[in-house]
Amino acid sequence: MGSKVVVDDIEVEVDPKQNLVQAAEKAGVEIPHYCWHHDLSVVASCRMCLVETGTKKDDGSVVMNPRLVPACQTPCSPGTIVKTQSDKVKQAQQQTLEYLLLNHPLDCSICDQAGECYLQDYTYKYGKSESRLDEPKVQRMDKYHIGEQIALFTDRCVMCTRCVRFTREISGTAELQVINRGSVEEIDVFPGQPCDNKLAGNVVDLCPVGALCSKDFLYKKRVWWLKSADSVCSGCSTGCSIHIDQNENKVYRVRPRENELAQGSFMCDDGRFGWKYIHSESRLISPRMGRVNATGSSENGKAKDATKIGNGKVIPTGEGQPIFIDPWPDFLIQVRGAINEAAKHHAKKFLAVLSPFMTCEEAYLLCSYLRSVDKHVTFALGPVPVVGSDDHYPKRPNGQAVEGEAIKFTIRAEKCPNKRGVEAVLGHYDDQVRSFDWALAQIDQGHFEAAYVVGGYPEAWLDSSAVSRLSKLKLLIVQDILSSSLTDIADYVLPGSAFAEREGTVVNHSGLAQVQRLAIRPPAEAWSDGRILMNLASRTGLFNAQVVRAEMATRIAKFRGLGNGEVGEQGVQVL
């Protein structure tokens, strides 16, 4: 049962538990606010959302209250009339902003928030162009000790206390607090107890102004140059919806994207700062043929960079202008030949290891391709990284997490994005999903002679014993992103893409299918995994995740929910 509220002559029906800011949002009217955030408690301290309210009497007359009320603290009782454009409201907004800017240093030119700052935006929309302050502004020391990843520029703060409430209500760790009172109040931490919890990075996003800044992103890029792509974090199986902000093919930061179906409004610091491997020095950047021995040189003269053999080489022409020829077409012919040869020789001895970092589309393309080569090819799921146990928030004062309904955020122990999705694909092709340990045991017994292994893990993912067991295989094809001892022993190395460089579906712990969208191109001669597999399978056309997704939905019963491949921003519940 909703209640009808009139905002600036627009009538909307809203939940009576919601406040006037939300009602106005529904009516398409902006009520400026700093301290209110829908996931935090209401304090109504910033006074930016003051509006005029009134009620409609039974006889049709409207009675307005003489006093302005904070919209964030006023529930939508039926028949409320809200005015956001009256002179009284405009004057209140101007005065509030003038107060907030009294001691603000106006150092927008060096502030990282400039361009996405609510103080800038609201001052532009609702404020005055000049200050009446004659006294020198109060200057305060910047605090770089707030946290390992957080710096506080004290004099930019508007004391909305969103960050304080976040650490008290969402992370439960309560490191941040307000010290002093009146015009000298500041955000701070207890001495020697910095704000270093796993969710600390969120206070930077919550800060509506440039007071709390991420040290990692500090002065790296002005925000108006960043282009963002909607994606999904691949740090753990929670599958937080994220924005990947990039400029000129380089990722600068990752921010949470609000998604009630996935994780809510926040994300953890492991995901927020854990994407650095995509720009790692040890990324594989060109296809390679032949194994590399311990010294890094070729074994029996066999190892060759694909860029130096056959067609894929840089040919110096007489004109002095070298021509670059794509190494991939020839390379893929060789890989395809090797797979066909191995399958023809003994298909039951061909193993494919699928990584839980693959997207569903990639897993489907690989499985359908290998099964089309021979239906006896065996599939196994690569190692699933699990670290500790699920980490729930908020924490109680004793450090223990809350349970059940009270849980507001969870960092999963399963550190991969798509175990359930790949399992669903494997479950379609086989009755059971075979583990990597089972596959290794079979290799030891000599049941396999050839393998196609897919990696994509953010770090070296196999220990030396597993690598030495895999090295017994006669044919080893590795599709991975980082150079490791595994890629050194591979006969064919296909350089693939990290999560920011590809498009595809991942299924999180609860069975929510979301789409990772392309933010940047893979480095140098690496290709996106979907493109590699499309070409390897000799499918016509370019890789288009949506088309493959639609095809997958018709073939695999568990993915029927994907329909025509449209997944949307929030994702679709499939499993």
Place this chain on the structure above:
Amino acid sequence: MSESTNESNTNTQSNGSSNTPEKSSKKSVRWVGAPKLGIMDALYLPAIAAGVGTTIRRIFEKNETREYPEVEPDIPPNYRGVHRLNRDSKGRVKCVACFLCQTACPANCITIHAAPAPKDDPNWADRDKFPASFEIDELRCIYCGMCEQACPVDAIELTSIYDLTGLTREEMIYDKEKLLEVFDQTSQTGKDPVRTKSGVLGPASEILVDQSKPAKS
């Protein structure tokens, strides 16, 4: 006769360039050609006499020829020549690395890398951000002056240095040191651009340096 002269004239002219009947029939189009030469004009003698007259008159007038490059011209202070990066009162680079010039630049010739200011150095204690590198490709620059207009701290300015030469393209990419040198050179010789007066910069530029002191004028 006199009534038809104009029309026959225009017809003759238009026939020379095109024969389309539509054009000659359109009264709204008036075709203009060179006037017909009379007998005096065809002789050229009056024109020669007028030319000699001009030459003789110029001999007695003030000489306008400039002896460039021996005598350099006096360039107006609002000329848009080579950039300079200004120094603040402590001799540090005034630029705060806000990237507004790079954003405003229509030729994409400015490349800045920002870094946190070296806070350990007491000289830099009051600064948060500074340009670790600042490069302007003077060959790409179109000298429009947008960078100067965008700058919130009056750190970048176009000077009246116009004779920019170099032997390589790399040489024409001016880095921070080179741009500061241009400042030293122009402020010492009193060739400051119009926006500043002998090294004292505008009020906006002083805000970040010292907020307690009123800006010098």
